[in-house]
Amino acid sequence: xxxxxxxxxxxxxxxxxxxxxxxxxxxxxxxxxxxxxxxxxxxxxxxxxxxxxx
Numbered sequence: 001x002x003x004x005x006x007x008x009x010x011x012x013x014x015x016x017x018x019x020x021x022x023x024x025x026x027x028x029x030x031x032x033x034x035x036x037x038x039x040x041x042x043x044x045x046x047x048x049x050x051x052x053x054x
């Protein structure tokens with residue numbers, strides 16, 4: 001799997017939710033964020049992937 005490193009600054013409530021999700025799903029914060037994004041994409045009928053340029 002190709003990874004892209006990024007930095008983000010969630011508000012306190014979002015950071016707490018991410019902490020709860022990674023514990024619930026027994027995964028890393030990155031894993032929880034990936035799963036949440038995948039779920040959101042599925043709910044919105046995934047408009048497809050935009051190609052990332054290096």
